[in-house]
Amino acid sequence: MDFFSIAILGVYILLSLALLISLVRVIVGPTLPDRVVALDLIAFIVISFIAAYSISSGHPVYLDVAIVMALIAFLGTIAFARYVIQYSNKTKSEGGHV
Amino acid sequence: MFEVIAGVLLLAGGFFVLIAAIGVLRLPDILMRMHASTKAGTLGAGMILLAVAFTYGEIGIVSRAIATIFFILMTAPVAAHAIGRAAYRYGITFWKGTVIDELKEYYESSIQASQQQETKEKS
DSSP, X not given: OXXXXXXXXXXXXXXXXXXXXXXXXXXXXXXXXHHHHHHHHHHXXXXXXXXXXXXXXXXXXXXXXXXXXXXXHHHHHHHHHHHHHHHHHHHHHTTOOO | OHHHHHHHXXXXXXXXXXXXXXXHHHSSSHHHHHHHHHHHHHHXXXXXXXXXXXXXXXXXXXXXXXXHHHHHHXXXXXXXXXXXXXXXXXXXXXXXXXXXXXXXXHHHHHHHHHHHHHHHHHO
16 A cells, blocks of 8 residues: 555545534534534535545546536525524514524 | 655644644634634645645646635635634624734624614614
8 A cells, every 4th residue: 555545545534524523513503603604614625535536546527517516506505694684684674583 | 856845734734724623623703713614724735735735746737726715715704704803793792811802892882873774764
């Protein structure tokens, strides 16, 4: 086993740990923006996973999937931010507790 | 030679992504969590994409990897700004050691102004 295959194995382990840890933050919360931030980080981890897989599988075509994933993560985050703002405006104008 | 560079970049990128995840779990309030996830996450993902470019070394793949890094570097701050603003409007509680909140007066005056405008339109 040379250094490169050990590095690929190591990056898979590190990314899996990161995915588990940020999943804990998605579950624990405590508020909606916390979950959005953790989901944004999960999208970054998935992009890194796809890039590492495109190295280890030997098919560089997977890099296109990483580009599309980056695009969708950005749009999803912006959509969530708009939703959170609308939700807080609505609850504030109704006089309810946010 | 390129394989060694790619392996070091892979390990460093995975390390930075793990640091970002630990920061998201451990830091006390949402603005600090965003500070961890946005910066360290971007750096880690960029390093792993750079490792792809070093592994293959063909012009099409290198340009695609660099385009992805550029796209991430452009969009991550915009997304973080949008979530940060939304979280502030949502009414998050700050960490107890927070010293200054310069946005507070600005948002209160802007909310009052919009409410006054609404009542004027109704009357």
